[in-house]
Amino acid sequence: MKITVYNMKGSAGKTPIATNIALDREYALATNEPYNLLDAILPEERLFSLQPDEEFPEFPDSIDVVFDLAGLMSRDARPSIVSAVSQSDVVVVPIYNELKCIHAGIHTIRELEPYNKNIVVVATKLAKRKGEVFKDWRDSEDAKNIKAVVDHAIGQGIPVLPLKFSRVFDTIFEQERSIRQMMEEDALARYTYREVAAQFDSLLSYLEQNYA
Amino acid sequence: MPKKNDLSMFKKVEPDNSVKPNEPKSILAPKTVGRKPKKPADKESEVVAIKLTPSELAKLEEKAGLVPKSTYLKHILRTETDIFE
Numbered sequence: 573m574k575i576t577v578y579n580m581k582g583s584a585g586k587t588p589i590a591t592n593i594a595l596d597r598e599y600a601l602a603t604n605e606p607y608n609l610l611d612a613i614l615p616e617e618r619l620f621s622l623q624p625d626e627e628f629p630e631f632p633d634s635i636d637v638v639f640d641l642a643g644l645m646s647r648d649a650r651p652s653i654v655s656a657v658s659q660s661d662v663v664v665v666p667i668y669n670e671l672k673c674i675h676a677g678i679h680t681i682r683e684l685e686p687y688n689k690n691i692v693v694v695a696t697k698l699a700k701r702k703g704e705v706f707k708d709w710r711d712s713e714d715a716k717n718i719k720a721v722v723d724h725a726i727g728q729g730i731p732v733l734p735l736k737f738s739r740v741f742d743t744i745f746e747q748e749r750s751i752r753q754m755m756e757e758d759a760l761a762r763y764t765y766r767e768v769a770a771q772f773d774s775l776l777s778y779l780e781q782n783y784a
Numbered sequence: 785m786p787k788k789n790d791l792s793m794f795k796k797v798e799p800d801n802s803v804k805p806n807e808p809k810s811i812l813a814p815k816t817v818g819r820k821p822k823k824p825a826d827k828e829s830e831v832v833a834i835k836l837t838p839s840e841l842a843k844l845e846e847k848a849g850l851v852p853k854s855t856y857l858k859h860i861l862r863t864e865t866d867i868f869e
Contacts, residue, residue: 599789600789600791602791615787617787617790617791617792618788618790619791620791620794629794631791635790635791637791
């Protein structure tokens with residue numbers, strides 16, 4: 573399966589999501605950021621990087637790969653982004669509940685749609701506000717706001733899946749292991765990360781069931 | 785056995801243009817520069833002296849120009865005669 577993770581806005585959660593998929597499911601990771609942290613984390617043969625203005629080769633369907641993309645389609649990163657998105661089974665657009673990020677996310681979806689109709693929004697960095705009560709993170713104010721804007725601006729066909737804020741997305745890079753791998757080795761991690769890990773599993777299951 | 789999700793075959797091989805530091809060399813280190821010595825059979829070690837008149841020498845020098853006289857004659861002997869065949 574080929575998955576692209578992209579939002580033109582930085583810090584939306586692209587690299588943590590892509591890295592966790594690559595570590596957890598042993599996917600290869602392809603990126604258009606030539607200077608990145610990933611060469612210390614992933615085996616050399618499963619990491620592919622190029623310049624933003626270069627095109628990714630067409631990887632065979634037998635290879636599971638996640639594309640972690642940065643840069644702007646309207647500028648020099650267009651060749652790498654279009655070549656990755658066009659060959660992907662699904663494009664994940666992480667958006668967090670902040671005006672700049674939502675605006676960039678909507679613009680990103682509009683730019684991606686001509687190249688790939690299979691777009692999934694992940695509402696990232698979800699936080700519980702004071703007094704807020706809910707059982708499902710989809711019902712959080714952050715997630716509901718992101719979904720409302722996506723539905724209004726793009727249409728109701730785009731799924732919006734929740735991913736709460738967690739320090740674990742930094743810890744992935746410090747420990748060089750996926751969330752699931754950390755949980756298997758440490759009882760405290762098993763308890764602390766249970767909710768975000770379940771959300772991540774739901775996200776991957778959704779992608780595999782609907783787009784693989 | 786090929787590794788799972790191996791992208792190595794898609795990677796470009798970049799030429800190694802990195803600048804190597806100059807390592808200090810010991811005067812005792814074996815000499816590694818210069819051409820290899822010729823084999824004994826290939827060495828031009830044998831000398832033939834020829835005597836010419838002053839006018840013949842003047843004509844030879846005129847024709848040879850900047851080329852050494854013996855080099856000029858050797859070239860003619862090798863390329864325009866069958867003496868060495």
